[in-house]
Amino acid sequence: MAILFFANTPKKDVTGKTPIYCRITLQGKRAQFSTGKKVDTTKWIPKQGYVLNSHENAKTINIELDSIKSDLRKMYHHLSALHNRVTADMLLNEYLGKTKNHKTLIELFTIYNTILKQKLQLPEPSISPYTLKRFEVTKKKIQSFIKNEFHVNDKLLNELKPSFAEEFKLYLLTIEKISMNTAMKYIKNTKQVLRYAQLKEWMQFNPIAGFKCTYKNPVRERLTWQELMDLYHKELPVQRLIEVRDVYVFSCFTGYAYVDVLNLTAENVIQWIDGNKWLIKQRTKTNNKSNVPLLDIPLAIIEKYKNHPYCINSNKLLPVNSNQRYNAYLKEIAVLCRINKNLTTHTARHTFATTILMDNDCPIESASEMLGHTSIRTTQIYTKVTDVKVSKNMIDVKSKISAQLTASSKAV
16 A cells, blocks of 8 residues: 655645645555645655645644554554455545444444443343353354454444355354354344344344244253152262262252352342242343242252351352362262263253153243243243153043043943
């Protein structure tokens, strides 16, 4: 790129002063504009593109010309990050402000995530920290995708095409090696951010609005009642495994995720409206209420650790390890208990929803409330019909049919 300042003598005014123009040359193509400054041509140095110091306004004009040159170079580097090829006209339009409302995708994500941070800092936050984290991770995925696919650092919103979502999906599946469901969540977040841009009139339409995000229900493991009891009563060789086992079982009987159990204190255990002890808490992930009555086993676990040094010193309800150690120790426990399943907080939560609640005829509305779900549709993902439930229902059916057969025999 070459930047040249010159006195445009054909445009000399009646006072004899000549306007100073700036010429941009890129790849052999030129674009030029008036700097708004005028000069006596006898005081102009063409080769250097500066005004002689003897000119009355020399210092002011030369500083302004240096500033223009600096701004053009910065804008050129900015455009180079967005486009594989930058023309003189593109740079001129950027400098003159003709593209000032053309926001970029990464810029849009930054604005959107800043708004989420502001919502999170309200006295009564309208979102959870998890929501902000989701969109921050999505922004990083978008950045990586743009660099990989287009070999630039960002994309203007008006350059996005309907194929963007499909290309992003392919990148997530093949390069990032993530699951289809997770890829769909990132695309859904991107669609939401682009809808915001459309509302702000930063783009005329959302190019990926027509992309349909589809999800497959994954196979969700859960412990049967027998497996849960075997785990609870298993004699383990070391204290660290005993503590992790107890925390896991506690999660199976409360449905609480790792971070929620980690942050529990004695203040969360309250004698509630029915006279029994409950856990009263909001979920960290969604900020939704997740109040759960405490059954005998979780109550016994709380009692077991009430004088534990860690719980006393840290003001915690249970001795919860770091997430990494917790998951590693659960793998050891699964081997020792001969449970051929992946023991995680997700498995524990699913066990609570199915083995503890649905298999014992808990209404889905109550289950949804205890799990801290906003919608019952979310709860339905967890509460698939199990063989235990089918067995119970068929016992009832068998009983009714037997009664009908008996009645029919007597009638004959």
